């Protein structure tokens with residue numbers, strides 16, 4: 681899928697318009713994120729009969745996925761009308777301990793009544809990376825509503841934050857940060873020595889809601905850099921998340937927020 685070139689792009693709202701919710705610990709931050717996801721899914725299903733979400737990888741979301749798989753959220757979320765995608769995936773098979781799919785499958789998807797055909801794993805291990813990325817983009821085009829400018833629109837995207845301020849698999853200095861036409865890209869990440877597949881900034885920024893879940897003192901510097909440091913999205917990739925029309929909320933624990941001067945406004 682390519683963006684219909686030539687159309688003027690509205691300047692996204694400043695990052696200062698993002699909402700910040702600071703909770704004492706990861707458990708409470710996960711509960712808050714779970715509540716937001718449940719509300720967004722109810723809104724989407726009421727509006728168009730289904731809800732499309734993109735899951736984050738790494739370790740932090742495990743606490744959220746456990747919440748979503750437990751009562752009361754397990755019963756509140758209309759799993760049979762939810763469609764699950766991933767924001768990014770490592771170039772490993774689905775049974776590999778590093779797989780984002782495997783983590784979500786174990787912590788959440790095997791514990792809720794979501795039909796298998798509504799779970800769309802990112803095939804980042806495929807050798808034909810470009811074709812695999814295009815096939816995933818075709819899935820987005822098939823199952824997500826399209827914005828007026830043609831980009832697929834998620835109802836909610838869950839993201840994490842790396843200590844280097846990367847999000848999804850958008851790493852500092854990576855050419856993919858400047859991708860303006862493809863919604864999904866697969867590429868070799870030099871400093872990791874592995875391939876990744878990732879949603880790109882335009883499709884992330886067309887989501888109705890972006891929820892960052894960040895926890896731990898080791899993220900304090902990165903979180904400050906994103907929210908209060910100089911604007912430099914090439915060096916601080918998560919600054920590139922500026923929804924065109926949707927909302928972005930940072931749900932963080934006190935340890936991750938320890939460097940911030942601004943307080944909660946969520």
Ligand code: 6PG
Pocket residue numbers: 736737738739740741768769770780839840841842843846847848849
């Ligand atoms: C991945 C993730 C990545 C993650 C951050 C934070 O595949 O690693 O998608 O973007 O969200 O690296 O990871 P932790 O939550 O494990 O610190």
